Amino acid sequence: MTQNTLLHYFKWAFIVTAFGLVLGAVLGWVNTGTIGGTATVFFICLVLAVLEISLSFDNAIVNANKLKDMTPVWQHRFLTWGIVIAVFGMRIVFPLAIVAIAAHIGPIDALVMAAARPDDYARIMTDAHLPIAAFGGTFLLMVGLTYFFNHEKDVHWIAFIEKRMARIATVKGIEIALVLILVLLFSSLLEGEESVAFVYASIYGLLTFLAVEVLGGLLDYSQETMSAAARGGLGAFIYLEVLDASFSFDGVIGAFALTNNLFIIAIGLGIGAMYVRSMTIMLVEKGTLAEYRYLEHGAFWAIVILSVIMYVQTLFHIPEVITGLAGAGLIGISLLASIRYNRLHPEGEGEQETEEALRRI
Known part of the structure; x- marks a missing residue:
């Protein structure tokens, strides 16, 4: 991949990074009036961006998996409208909505609290962590398990597990049963x-x-009578927006470990969202995804791990760096396995799983 190609794809991410870091520095100067305080806010924005990316x-791989089957029109809509919803909706409006509901105040009052009383704002967000983690963890766990419990799935990375999951996928509702078992286990x-809140949020x-x-199925089915430009996208668009919301829960809550300032959090996470x-x-x-056959598997295993971590976080805190490294590590290993497979099958011949090669990774 050439430098020009990278610049083509990440041009807007670089622009937003520059603008966001300058805005963060200005915000730091306004809040503290010192060079040290300005540098601190600048650094926090940078760390939050790296946290969001990690x-x-x-999320990026799963988005790409869904987008590749969408029409160009709906791909464009998701990558324009969707990113606006992701940056402003999930990084600003969503935390304000949580505080407004939890504190029984209006959205404007919640915004005033975020600006004038950030400690109170952060406390309410932290108190809401348990139901948020239960809700997001359950949604993501269903996403991950539904991918593996598919009897039509014939490409397997961790073959001794994935083959069995695909084989018993004919049992209807098996993934729902597993999720409910985990919900009962953690609620106990x-x-x-706290136990009641966990169960309700999970449900x-x-x-x-x-x-x-x-x-999504109903919307996409109804669009079959529409023009080709509008067909097969609205349901997937809604799915991806809810999926992004579930992914963002962990980053938004984890950001309060670095700062209580909503606007600094929005800048840092917004920069990261542009790279995604x-x-x-x-x-x-x-x-x-087609070139590296196991990359998608690594992403969905990372989703399963992330969902379980979100469950565990209702019991005790797990540093966000561990969460990020776990997901990135699984994706990295799946990429290495894909490269190894491509070397062993340069022309794509042979669909059998090379388990011996995978064990060497």
């Missing part, structure tokens, strides 16, 4: 109101996944 490698480790996450699946968008476009246009 947590969202799998919590006490009182809402499960129902949201099922509702999005049904709604750029990676998504590159993966779709270059056909990377």
